[in-house]
Amino acid sequence: MGLSSLLEFTEHGIYVPRGDFYIDPNKKVKHAVITHAHSDHAISGHQNYLCTHLSKPILKLRLGSKIKIQSLDYAESLNINGVKVSFHPAGHIPGSAQVRLEYKGNIVVISGDYKLENDGLADPFEIIKCHEYVTESTFALPVYQWQKQDIIYKEIYDWWQYNQSQKKASIINSYPLGKSQRLIHAMHQYSSNISCHSSIEATNQSYRSIDVPIPTLIDIMDIPKRDAHKYLILTPTIISQAYWMQNFPGFEIAEASGWMATKNRRHKSSSNRQFTLSDHADWNALNTTINATGAEKVFVTHGFCFEFSEYLKEKGIQAYNLDSILKSNKSIAD
Numbered sequence: 001m002g003l004s005s006l007l008e009f010t011e012h013g014i015y016v017p018r019g020d021f022y023i024d025p026n027k028k029v030k031h032a033v034i035t036h037a038h039s040d041h042a043i044s045g046h047q048n049y050l051c052t053h054l055s056k057p058i059l060k061l062r063l064g065s066k067i068k069i070q071s072l073d074y075a076e077s078l079n080i081n082g083v084k085v086s087f088h089p090a091g092h093i094p095g096s097a098q099v100r101l102e103y104k105g106n107i108v109v110i111s112g113d114y115k116l117e118n119d120g121l122a123d124p125f126e127i128i129k130c131h132e133y134v135t136e137s138t139f140a141l142p143v144y145q146w147q148k149q150d151i152i153y154k155e156i157y158d159w160w161q162y163n164q165s166q167k168k169a170s171i172i173n174s175y176p177l178g179k180s181q182r183l184i185h186a187m188h189q190y191s192s193n194i195s196c197h198s199s200i201e202a203t204n205q206s207y208r209s210i211d212v213p214i215p216t217l218i219d220i221m222d223i224p225k226r227d228a229h230k231y232l233i234l235t236p237t238i239i240s241q242a243y244w245m246q247n248f249p250g251f252e253i254a255e256a257s258g259w260m261a262t263k264n265r266r267h268k269s270s271s272n273r274q275f276t277l278s279d280h281a282d283w284n285a286l287n288t289t290i291n292a293t294g295a296e297k298v299f300v301t302h303g304f305c306f307e308f309s310e311y312l313k314e315k316g317i318q319a320y321n322l323d324s325i326l327k328s329n330k331s332i333a334d
């Protein structure tokens with residue numbers, strides 16, 4: 001038997017030979033099971049996609065409406081050549097999932113990206129007991145420890161209010177899929193004077209089409225100039241020269257990301273204000289989750305793979321740096 005009872009680690013990514021499908025493959029394959037629509041997990045060109053119902057319109061929006069795609073509800077299972085496959089909420093963004101595989105009593109879970117805090121929009125993360133757990137590790141260092149989201153939301157609101165008093169609009173740079181919808185949903189509790197860039201609105205519309213409760217927003221171009229300072233605007237990148245910005249004589253720009261947790265990254269940011277808000281598990285959440293799964297083997301991918309797998313080994317867990325195995329470019333089947 002190889003390193004894993006069910007998985008093979010190939011140059012295309014995580015492969016399940018028994019079912020002949022890949023999970024979040026990074027090269028074109030015949031059958032791809034997709035945890036969520038972020039570009040480091042879902043690329044175009046696969047022949048067949050399998051994802052959650054909630055991810056389906058987002059994948060079509062990002063990869064093209066013609067892709068061949070089958071979807072499942074959370075916890076609904078599909079038997080693929082004897083392997084029982086099901087999706088379970090990962091709490092990362094609406095529609096995101098962990099993939100649970102079961103074959104002859106062996107249970108393997110691939111986390112995708114996840115966070116434990118319930119943001120009120122994504123279905124909350126579910127702990128799944130398993131023998132093997134493939135975990136992300138984007139923020140797997142002790143320096144990454146998040147404050148409760150309500151504290152951050154209040155900070156953002158205070159900043160927004162202050163800018164308004166200075167006759168300046170508040171512009172937040174945030175990731176267009178996931179982070180932006182989370183912020184729109186959260187900040188709408190304070191005020192409905194919120195607008196966003198068209199690329200974010202396209203994602204909002206996809207989500208609204210499947211009843212994810214994203215409030216309807218005013219179009220940037222329809223904001224009356226005299227009221228511009230009252231608005232919170234979300235943009236995917238920091239563009240101070242964009243055409244729509246002519247409507248905003250004065251503004252402040254902030255950035256909202258987990259990376260803002262360190263001084264180094266805050267100093268490098270081109271924004272005036274930084275908020276530490278992440279859609280990933282922090283150091284404590286990663287450790288809590290791994291313990292709670294009861295997994296005997298943990299494969300660490302997407303992030304601080306070396307550091308975190310070494311740490312887990314010190315704690316007595318059979319851990320592997322998956323990215324180095326995947327990079328070694330050959331399937332492990334000893």
Ligand SMILES: [Zn+2]
Nearest residue numbers: 036038092113
């Ligand atoms: Zn992601």
Ligand SMILES: [Zn+2]
Nearest residue numbers: 038040113302
């Ligand atoms: Zn990711």
